[in-house]
Amino acid sequence: MMSILTSAQINKLKEDLKERGYKLTPQRRAIVDTIIDNEGSHLTVEEIYDQVKKTCPEIGLATVYRTIVLLEELGIIYKLDLNDGCSRYELVHEDETHRHHHLICNNCGKVIEVQGDLLESLEEKIEKGYKFKIKDHSVKFFGICEECYKKDNKD
Structure with missing residues (x-):
């Protein structure tokens, strides 16, 4: 299609x-x-x-x-x-002013996109503190997704 x-x-x-x-x-x-x-x-x-x-x-x-x-x-x-x-x-x-963030499951490899920029206040602090103009960032979080967590913790 x-x-x-x-x-x-x-x-x-x-x-x-x-x-x-x-x-x-x-x-x-x-x-x-x-x-x-x-x-x-x-x-x-x-x-x-x-x-x-x-x-x-x-x-x-x-x-x-x-x-x-x-x-x-x-x-x-x-x-x-x-x-x-x-x-x-x-x-x-x-x-999007920046790329969105990703959650990556170490178990099954699923990728979940995090909508919204969670780092705006951190960026402002970095820009002011280091006098550095940030143009973009890329953030990846690695862990276990909900489905894999439930499978691994059945008891």
């Missing part, structure tokens, strides 16, 4: 690509749609490739890699390292 990008999003993407000398090809569109359709899943390039191949069977893994690099350069997606040895990708949301 393909995601529907708004015409404003498509136009912005086309403009961003055009400014850099690229076009929004059907393959690039399918990759972007796949990332949108799987938002919150934190897919690897190989997982994106497997999904895109269903609608674009002719696409090659190298095309997906090149497109992911391009989309990251354009600021449409960003790389997320969840300390599992894989680079994963997710959409950049225009309304």
Whole structure:
């Protein structure tokens, strides 16, 4: 099932690509749609490739890699390292001033996104105390999710 990008999003993407000398090809569109359709899943390039191949069977893994690099350069997606040895990708949301935080289960590997910026007051203290202008931050919390905790503590 393909995601529907708004015409404003498509136009912005086309403009961003055009400014850099690229076009929004059907393959690039399918990759972007796949990332949108799987938002919150934190897919690897190989997982994106497997999904895109269903609608674009002719696409090659190298095309997906090149497109992911391009989309990251354009600021449409960003790389997320969840300390599992894989680079994963997710959409950049225009309304977010910073990336959201992630809770990562050490047991099952589930990733839970924490909505809202919990570090605003800490950032202000750091900026004032160290005279350092923070542009972004990335926070990951490692532990045990509710389901794994319940399984491990049945008694």
